[in-house]
Amino acid sequence: MKLKGSEIIMESLLREGVDVMFGYPGGAILPTYDAMSQYEDRLHHVLVRHEQGASHMADGYARATGEVGVCIATSGPGATNLVTGLATAMMDSSAIVAITGQVPIPAIGSDAFQETDVTGVTLPITKHNYLVTDVRELAYTIKEAFHIARTGRPGPVLVDVPKDVQIAETEFIWPDDDIVLPGYDPPWAAQETEIDAALRLIAESDRPIILAGHGILMSGAMNEVRELAERAQIPVSLTLLGKGAMPEDHPLVIGMMGMHGEASSNLAIQEADLLIALGMRFDDRVTGNLNTYAQNARKIHIDIDRSEINKNVKADVGIAGDLKTVLTQLLPRLEGKSHPAWIGRIRDWLEDSSERDILNYETPGILLTAQVVNDIWKLTGGDAITVTDVGQHQMLEAQYYPHQRPATLLTSGGLGTMGFGFPAAIGAKFGKPDEEIWAIVGDGGFQMTLCEMATAVQENVNVNIAIINNNFLGMVRQWQELFFEKRYQATPMVNPDFCKLADAYGIPNRCVRQRGEIEDAVRFAQGIDGPTLIEFVVEKEEMVYPMVPAGADLHDMKRRPKPGEA
């Protein structure tokens, strides 16, 4: 059967199991949009309001489902608008496939209208990318793109398709065979000698700690990690993206690590004699000063990306492999252990932290972000998917909304992309239509992608938007307060009336100024099948503690004040 390139794109997407794509039309992708009409019943297209939104939606979809998210854009400005979303997905290992139109092959290199060298622009921020120059290679290329996006360490893959390739016809041959790429061979299992070495370090350790990262979720190794922790009685500290790797109410979970991590985690890392780093990459926000980081500890590092091992922290045992596979090799030979003194010491730190908890304070007349987040946690039964933006509200979400299940906190960790939260929440809802979804965003970040309110209305997406409004770029303001003598340069914000804005889009809304009003507003949002918006007007100069200043030693935290100290 002869098909046009545009139809081959649709057929290929269907064969990869795609049922929704997020995009925006334009000249060079128009043949593909034209082909969509034949596939409408099987392949839903969501019209976004800005291509950045499309890339974040595909990302949110991918993170929520573990499947590949798809976004589509035209050449030139359409494709360059995807860049932030691709970089975000790259840093957080999120599997998305972006399809972009390109000017016709004869026009490439002529500075044609809406021409950009998109494969060049996206080269460092995609796992791989393609410019398809022959329609006969299109189906194979798309299959390859999905394979690369979802296997190994997942990541974004871009396929740039010139307009004439979309129009050209060829026999449609879907390659039945598995993709074979000689230059692409993600590691899988560990060698027995590596397992021996890891087991030996665990057996010799008195003060071990597991650093649980995003890779656990990606590999689906939650049960294996839990078994490792429970059998050898090893406390578990979570990275931001590792949340959900173990239920946060599990007695061995000792909180998030890093810059705004819990003191219990950071102090434990500094005093540990063994770090077992699982699917994490020792980001600078996690380690602080590398020269003083976990000096007493030997390190076992298991990650699917070989280049992560020994990148920032030298591993005594470095294993490149799929986490679930490697742990399945390791567990049968793991001996039971207990470390009562070590766990007791961490318990003391945990108690000290809970004494300092913000929620202990009565704050008549003002509303704190921590209170908002914690109340949303209670009112959603701790079981919603929350999607955050970046900044103070993001860190407070991580601290005050404990997550029990994997893939229930979606957040831009590596790139720290403001504007991610709301569109990613829309994408997540398409992937998980039966879940309650909350986009928890700041007033700054929300304004970067708020145009997607129209998308949410057009598609009637049941996403609840919680805007944490302090009329400041709060995290930047916090740094200015601490490190720039309170010179609040370019951080105070004059905002629109978010509720009136929601009205204009036809989105039901509430504004909350007192803690007593939270429950009513959340229940209101939960009762509506469609987008809702709640503006929470919070304390302007709230701080996020604990905080390890950038580049400082991990144990050198600015702690939350104890009651009476503040």
Add this chain to the structure above:
Amino acid sequence: MAEVKIESKVTVVALVENEPGVLNRIASLFRRRAFNIDSLTVGRTHKPHVSRMTIRVEAGPEYARKIATNLQKLVNVIDVRVIDNEPHVERDLALIKVRNDDADSRNTITEICDRYPARIVDVGPKVAIIEMVGTEDIIEEFIEQVRPTGIVEMIRTGVVSMGRGTRIHDTNFINRRTMVEAASKARNSNGHNV
């Protein structure tokens, strides 16, 4: 961390797909990971769809692994080998144009060339071009010898390396175009439709 002056060099040999943009991907990787390229050569192999690169990087041995693992992540890079630790042959080629406008310089040049694997490949009334093939070290040495006579122009290809003996660095990789054409043919012969 204390500043360590890195004087050693790492030689990496990579088999890559002979496709447009592959050199760009590798150059981009080196730039963004801040690996400093000393020389990079690319050339065809006996298989038309496979190119081979020899990349020389100013870095300590601990960097060799980092470079190799990062290179290996590129989809178009088929195989990577750090060649410093195995017996290997390496060659660099230099073309050196020297002043040649009096009897003295002519004599000196001829005499130096006799002592090295170098030969004069072009002679004019004012300048001559010397071709020199050898290891990087011996070329450096040769350059210092002819420098006083007056080098007016010089180009070097950069090092190419090959491991010795029977440990073959090759690939049976078949590229996509070949696969697509094979699939096309198979389809035509059995009439199978997808």
